[in-house]
Each structure stands twice: as C-alpha cells, then as structure tokens.
Amino acid sequence: MIPYHPDSLDDYSQQSDNAINSDENRPDKPEEACGVFGIYAPGEDVAKLTYFGLYALQHRGQESAGIATFEGTKVHLHKDMGLVSQVFNETVLQELPGNLAVGHTRYSTTGSSRKVNAQPAVVETSLGSLALAHNGNLVNTVELREQLLKNKCNLVTTTDSEMIAFAIAEEVNAGANWLDATMEACRRCQGAFSLVIGTPDGVMGVRDPNGIRPLVIGLLAGEPDRYVLASETCGLDIIGAEYVRDVQPGELVWINEEGLTSIQWHQQTQRKLCIFEMIYFARPDSLMHDETLYSYRMRLGRRLAAESLVEADLVFGVPDSGIPAAIGFSQASGIAYGEGLIKNRYVGRTFIQPTQSMRESGLRMKLNPLKDVLVGKRVVIVDDSIVRGTTSRKLVKTLREAGAAEVHMRISSPPVTHPCFYGIDTDTQDQLIAATKSVEEIAKQLEVDTLAYLSWEGMLETTREDTNSFCSACFTGDYPVAIPEQVKRSKLILEKVVV
Numbered sequence: 072m073i074p075y076h077p078d079s080l081d082d083y084s085q086q087s088d089n090a091i092n093s094d095e096n097r098p099d100k101p102e103e104a105c106g107v108f109g110i111y112a113p114g115e116d117v118a119k120l121t122y123f124g125l126y127a128l129q130h131r132g133q134e135s136a137g138i139a140t141f142e143g144t145k146v147h148l149h150k151d152m153g154l155v156s157q158v159f160n161e162t163v164l165q166e167l168p169g170n171l172a173v174g175h176t177r178y179s180t181t182g183s184s185r186k187v188n189a190q191p192a193v194v195e196t197s198l199g200s201l202a203l204a205h206n207g208n209l210v211n212t213v214e215l216r217e218q219l220l221k222n223k224c225n226l227v228t229t230t231d232s233e234m235i236a237f238a239i240a241e242e243v244n245a246g247a248n249w250l251d252a253t254m255e256a257c258r259r260c261q262g263a264f265s266l267v268i269g270t271p272d273g274v275m276g277v278r279d280p281n282g283i284r285p286l287v288i289g290l291l292a293g294e295p296d297r298y299v300l301a302s303e304t305c306g307l308d309i310i311g312a313e314y315v316r317d318v319q320p321g322e323l324v325w326i327n328e329e330g331l332t333s334i335q336w337h338q339q340t341q342r343k344l345c346i347f348e349m350i351y352f353a354r355p356d357s358l359m360h361d362e363t364l365y366s367y368r369m370r371l372g373r374r375l376a377a378e379s380l381v382e383a384d385l386v387f388g389v390p391d392s393g394i395p396a397a398i399g400f401s402q403a404s405g406i407a408y409g410e411g412l413i414k415n416r417y418v419g420r421t422f423i424q425p426t427q428s429m430r431e432s433g434l435r436m437k438l439n440p441l442k443d444v445l446v447g448k449r450v451v452i453v454d455d456s457i458v459r460g461t462t463s464r465k466l467v468k469t470l471r472e473a474g475a476a477e478v479h480m481r482i483s484s485p486p487v488t489h490p491c492f493y494g495i496d497t498d499t500q501d502q503l504i505a506a507t508k509s510v511e512e513i514a515k516q517l518e519v520d521t522l523a524y525l526s527w528e529g530m531l532e533t534t535r536e537d538t539n540s541f542c543s544a545c546f547t548g549d550y551p552v553a554i555p556e557q558v559k560r561s562k563l564i565l566e567k568v569v570v
C-alpha cells in the first residue's frame with residue numbers, strides 16, 4: 072500500500088529523502104507495507120478481536136493502525152498514527168460496536184506518514200458505507216486515478232487503496248450489488264492486492280489474480296460459523312480461530328449470516344506468492360504451504376550450509392530474522408550454534424537522531440555483541456537478506472571489535488538486485504548493494520572474510536512447492552505483473568527503460 076503521489080511518479084523514489092528517515096534510522100531491510108484483518112461475528116466483541124488480530128500482525132506495519140466496525144448501516148471508525156497498542160485502548164474499543172469489523176496496520180515511508188492515509192478507507196455509496204483495508208500495491212494507479220477523476224470522484228488521500236474503494240463505490244452507485252461492484256473494480260486494478268472490505272451486509276476478502284500478498288481464512292469455534300480473514304495465520308491463532316485455508320488467487324469470499332461464499336472473480340490466475348514473505352516478512356510461526364515459516368527458514372539454512380560450507384567455531388543468526396536459518400546451518404554443518412549478538416527487544420523505531428559518537432558506535436542501540444563468546448572465534452553470521460548493506464557493515468565491525476578472529480557471512484536468500492513494485496519498500500535500484508556490486512565486491516565493502524548467498528534455485532527448491540509458484544522478481548527482475556514504463560522509471564534507475 073505504497074502511497075500514490077499525484078504530482079510526480081518520481082516521488083516513489085524520493086520517499087527516503089527525509090531527515091527522520093535517514094540511513095541511521097532506517098532499517099536496512101525491505102519493509103512490509105500492511106497487515107489486514109476482517110471478522111464477521113455477531114454477538115462477539117468484534118472490535119476487540121480485530122484489535123488482537125492486528126496486534127499479532129504488527130510486524131507488517133508499525134506506523135498507523137485502524138479499525139472500522141459496522142453496526143447495521145452505521146459505520147464506526149478509529150484510526151491514527153502509531154502502534155496498535157498506542158492507537159487503541161479499552162475506551163476507544165468500546166466506542167466501536169458492531170457485528171463485523173475490518174482492521175489495518177500500515178507501514179509507510181515518511182513522506183506519506185499521515186493520519187489521513189491510515190486505513191481502513193471508508194467511502195459512502197448508494198448501498199451504505201464500505202470500509203477497505205489493502206495490503207499490496209497497484210501498478211496502474213495513474214490510469215485508475217485518471218478514470219476516477221474524470222468521473223468526478225472526490226479523492227481525499229494519496230493512496231492507491233482509496234482508489235480501489237472509490238472504484239467499488241462507482242460501480243455500486245451505477246447500480247451493481249456489493250459483489251459485482253467489487254469484482255468489476257478489481258478488474259480495473261493491476262498489481263498486488265489482498266483486500267478485506269466491510270459493508271453493512273457482510274465482509275469480503277479478495278486476492279489479486281497472482282496471489283502476491285497472502286490472505287487466509289479462519290473460523291472461530293461455536294455456532295453459527297463465524298469467519299475471520301487475516302494476512303497471516305498468526306492473526307488467527309491469537310484469537311483462537313482455526314485456520315481453514317488461503318483465499319485463492321483471483322478469488323473473492325463473501326462472509327455474512329449465511330456463512331462463506333466463494334466466487335472466482337478472475338479466470339486467468341497463477342500462483343505468485345511473494346517469496347520474501349516466506350524468507351523474511353511473515354512471522355516465523357505463521358503457516359504457509361502447510362508448515363510454519365520457521366521450518367522453511369531452517370531448511371534454507373541447511374541448504375545454505377550445503378552450498379557454502381566454511382570452517383568455523385560458532386554460527387549464529389542476526390536476531391531475530393536470521394536465527395532459524397542459522398540453526399539450520401549449524402545442523403547441516405556441525406558447527407556449534409550459539410548466540411553472538413543480543414537484541415534489545417524493547418526498542419522500536421526511534422525518531423530521535425543519535426549523537427555523533429553513538430552513530431560511530433554503530434548498531435549497539437539494537438544489537439550488542441557477547442564479547443566473551445566471540446573472542447578468538449571464527450564465526451559464521453547468518454542473515455536473511457542484504458539490501459543496502461549499511462547495517463551488515465556495522466555488524467561486522469562490531470563483531471571484529473568484540474574479538475572475533477574471522478567473520479564469515481552467509482545470507483539465506485540470493486542477492487537483491489531489483490526493487491519491488493508490489494507493496495514492499497526495497498528502495499530504488501541504485502540503493503541496492505547487489506545491483507551494482509559483485510559478491511566479491513560486497514564482501515570487500517562489508518569487510519568480511521567470506522560472503523556467500525543462497526542460490527536462487529536453492530531458495531525455491533527448499534519451498535518443496537512448484538518453483539514457478541512464487542514471485543522472486545527482486546532477485547531476477549522477472550516481474551509477474553507487467554510494470555508500466557513510467558512506474559518502472561521511478562525505481563529501475565540502473566536499467567535502460569524504453570519509453
């Protein structure tokens with residue numbers, strides 16, 4: 072759900088040009104854009120259940136959160152900047168009564184970090200209000216915006232999500248029912264979209280024809296059936312809902328008092344789940360392809376060890392996301408697993424600039440080395456990915472200063488060479504270290520003794536699924552949904568774009 076800036080497509084590439092979002096403060100990782108949640112459960116405290124669902128999905132977006140509930144035709148909405156636990160309290164939740172709810176938690180880059188862009192987006196129609204929560208990113212926003220403005224649509228925010236909500240409203244106002252209106256609006260959209268949409272009559276869950284972003288269905292115990300939608304299964308677990316299945320690519324599910332109805336709204340579908348969800352974004356305790364991502368990530372580590380073994384005394388992961396792969400690496404290599412870095416788990420993103428001396432001391436605010444464990448050791452440090460390389464470099468320096476004799480870095484995914492256009496903030500191509508440097512050059516820049524990435528085949532084969540059923544465009548540039556040239560220009564700075 073990257074914001075659309077009407078005046079300049081280049082704003083896509085300028086999102087990082089901000090003092091707050093400076094390199095010191097920006098995580099050196101791709102950032103997930105959103106988590107969505109929906110529930111139809113008359114008689115339950117739907118606002119509170121949605122709150123906890125969002126609480127479990129907090130890793131998918133930490134800058135704003137919102138919940139819309141429907142009490143008959145009346146919609147109640149609360150959204151604000153901040154973490155889920157900061158935006159909501161008991162009093163606020165009590166003011167959100169209803170039979171059904173839609174929730175959203177959002178990451179946005181700084182330029183768009185405004186309350187008005189928080190979701191759900193609520194739009195009035197001739198059938199009543201609709202509240203829409205979106206995970207993903209459209210690639211045809213220019214075209215869609217032009218259509219909507221031509222039809223005198225009063226767009227309030229700068230987000231593609233609001234455009235989808237208005238497109239549905241247009242179809243409703245032209246006489247369509249909720250389902251036909253949503254399907255028609257989705258046909259006007261290109262890109263990645265997992266949607267949860269609340270209406271006075273029920274909740275819809277929709278996935279784009281490629282299923283790029285995840286969306287799962289759960290069921291609360293008891294009668295009658297009360298269905299839940301969430302970006303990941305961890306959003307179901309927290310409220311005791313049982314995982315039923317994924318919403319399929321190109322499918323719309325309609326949940327109301329009669330239960331769940333499935334409609335295939337798009338016939339030409341393919342499976343192109345974002346592989347980065349499996350490697351890094353989604354929580355390790357979430358299920359994808361019938362196993363936890365912890366298990367997949369551990370296998371990635373085993374494969375990594377098989378592909379790039381090195382003699383060493385100790386292996387550890389960069390907390391927390393590198394840990395499962397480090398355990399797998401240790402299992403396959405026989406090198407002892409331990410901890411080399413301790414993470415301060417109580418810090419979030421800071422908006423206070425560190426002092427110069429703190430900046431020089433690198434990462435210590437978040438990660439602190441265990442000096443007596445590291446001293447004199449040949450260590451293998453495992454991470455899930457390298458984006459810009461700034462954090463990795465500081466990390467290596469920290470380990471050496473702590474006394475490590477050799478530092479070998481192993482990455483449980485291939486080099487990230489291309490930006491994402493489907494809802495993940497991976498910077499522009501010129502910011503990606505692997506887009507311009509060879510592995511040897513990166514190793515030199517990071518000052519490691521050796522560096523190895525997992526192969527692209529290794530990453531996909533380790534899924535144990537059809538290797539064609541994933542988007543891996545940020546490793547290959549092979550985008551499953553064509554990117555319009557003017558959008559490409561904004562991020563593919565190194566590649567010659569034909570206009």
Ligand code: SF4
Pocket residue numbers: 101283345346347348490491492493494495542543544545546
């Ligand atoms: S380009 Fe990369 S981050 Fe974006 S959807 Fe594809 S695999 Fe995921």
